[in-house]
Amino acid sequence: MSAAPVRNWAGNHGYRFGAFAEPTSLAELQEVVSQAERVRVLGTGHSFNALPDTTGTLVSLRRMPDAVRVDPQRAVAAVGGGVPYARVVTELHRRGWALPTTGSLPHISVAGAVATGTHGSGVGHQVLAGPVSAITTVLGDGSLHTARRGEPGFEGHVVALGATGVVVDLELDLVPTYDVVQQLHPGLTWRDLLADPAAVLALGSSVSVFTLWSGADDEPVGEVLVKQRTDADPATTPGRERLLTRLGDPRPPEAPSSVLGDGDNLTPRGSAGPWHTRMPHFRHDREPSWGDEQQSEWFVPLERAAEAVAAVRSVADVLAPALIAGELRSIGADDIWLSMVHGRDSLALHFTWRNDDALVGEAVRAVEAALAAYDARPHWGKVAGPVDVDRLYPQAADFRRLRRSLDPAGVFLNDHLERLGLA
Ligand SMILES: Cc1cc2nc3c(=O)[nH]c(=O)nc-3n(C[C@H](O)[C@H](O)[C@H](O)COP(=O)(O)OP(=O)(O)OC[C@H]3O[C@@H](n4cnc5c(N)ncnc54)[C@H](O)[C@@H]3O)c2cc1C
CATH class of the missing domain: 3.30.465.10 (Uridine Diphospho-n-acetylenolpyruvylglucosamine Reductase; domain 3)
Structure with a gap:
């Protein structure tokens, strides 16, 4: 049996548990669960809060069959x-x-x-x-x-x-x-983003807008990472070519990203390759992201994306001391009861923070105040303030x-x- 995990991947949370178990078979797991008063599971520990904690037995399934x-x-x-x-x-x-x-x-x-x-x-x-x-x-x-x-x-x-x-x-x-090619464009201005965030986020099969939340209206937002399936028909997205020209030529594949840096942990740009080597930002055989960090993310209705982005931009000075990087993405609506995008196509506003509780606390309060008018739902696995689940999730009572x-x-x-x- 390996040692019990002490902290999460980011190191910002120390796990609390009474006992630790690593069953190697389903029967052993069933025995552990039936004998314990309280049980929680630990996955790979990439969440940023106390979700896996328990007063009873913390169970890891990493030694179970992985077929x-x-x-x-x-x-x-x-x-x-x-x-x-x-x-x-x-x-x-x-x-x-x-x-x-x-x-x-x-x-x-x-x-x-x-x-x-x-x-x-x-x-x-x-x-x-x-x-x-x-x-x-x-x-x-x-x-x-x-x-x-x-x-x-x-x-x-x-x-x-x-x-x-x-x-x-x-x-x-x-x-x-399927195959995917990804390109990083440096030229999108805040004015073009705010004119139609949904159109920018529809420029490819998967699009991320990376930003440090700084710059004037006619200055670049940061960078736009466009991942496009090679079998996609771009003609189905009206205005795509016109908007792409406003993003500027893609950075050469070897040029560092101004927001993500030049880490060798990023997946390759500028060439087509299998989906699993291009859809994630981070390579599976390297440590992802910055490491010594915390993360938060909120989800607002996509139709209110421009207002929500403008609201967060208005508190950019408060976020700056905590901010490492920001990312905007879109996700399609679903009917999963506790999904952060339940019932609404959504804009996700992600923040990677310095690993400093005081700075993060202040920044989180500022974003939550800025997004208060947009029914923002925080990511369950990241750092957030209190959540009014019954107001934000129509099926919270069904879940209970x-x-x-x-x-x-x-x-x-x-x-x-x-x-x-x-x-
Ligand atoms: C560098 C980095 C990048 C990230 N990028 C993204 C991103 O692109 N998009 C995004 O949405 N999130 C992102 N996240 C957040 C991450 O995806 C979530 O926190 C996710 O839950 C991590 O999975 P995990 O296995 O580490 O879960 P853990 O943190 O180990 O556990 C999370 C929760 O899942 C439960 N759980 C785990 N396994 C089981 C099981 N077998 N049965 C029952 N419950 C279980 C745990 O009890 C706990 O409540 C990122 C996090 C990091 C650190």
Whole structure:
């Protein structure tokens, strides 16, 4: 057995737990869960808050079987509850399959990403929980429970923050493998962005606007990373060519990004390559991002994107001492009860902060005040202030009912879920 993890990936949170377990089989996991009063699961530890904490047993599934089982007839793959995307995407590509989208890094576990509503970019894409068609959990008494898409309440099981049980198996819808080319454009001005943020974010299959939230109206926002499937038909996006010219020529592939730097952890630009080597920002075989950092993210309706961006821009001076980088992305609406994009195409405003609680606290309060008028939903896995779940999530009460029916003894509850109002 390896040592219990002490801190999360970023180092800004020390895990609290009574005992640590690393079962190597489903039977062993069921035994651990049925014997414990309280249980939480730790994925790959890339969240930035106390979601995995427990007064009971913290369970890691990293020693459980990690096979990726592909069913080509049904175009689905089944993966275990501890398997990271890095393993899944390589295996899928090898077998001629793909996922429609990815998050910015493949290092995270599929179950952890699904549990927190993790997402990539593109209004034509859903969050990573979107392609989940079946999910199997170990309940508090050690029994197995499977929920399938189409069954009542399925939408409550996917983004569930670990509150409905230990996820041991996920079935994911697949698409045929595809190639992607990504280009980094330096020239988008704030004026052009604010004129139509949704159009900018529709310039490719997946688009990220990176910004330091500085500069005047006619100065560049930062950089726009456009990832385009090589089989996409650009003609279907009206005005794309005209807007692309306003973004300026792409930076040469070897030139550093003014926001992301010149780290060798970034995926290649300027050449076409398989989806799993271009859709994430970060290479699977390097440490992602900056490391000594914290992150926050809020989701607002895409139709109010320009107002929300302007509101955050108005507090840029307050954010500056904490800010390492900002990123804007779009995501398509879904009907997943606790998805941050439930019921609305959304703009995601992401912030990478210095790892300083005081600076981050001040910056988070400033963004939340600026976005108060836009029903901003914070990312479940990142740093945020208090969340009014009943105001922001129309099906919060349905989620609580589902959670109580699956876990009447509250085995999978912790203080963080109580504070969120999801107990
Ligand atoms: C560098 C970096 C880049 C990131 N980029 C993005 C991004 O592009 N988009 C985005 O949306 N987010 C992003 N995130 C956030 C990240 O995707 C989420 O925090 C995600 O939850 C991390 O997965 P994990 O396996 O590390 O989860 P953990 O932090 O280990 O756990 C998160 C939650 O999932 C639960 N959980 C994990 N596994 C299971 C299981 N098997 N059964 C039940 N519950 C489980 C845990 O109990 C906990 O509540 C990023 C984070 C980092 C550090």
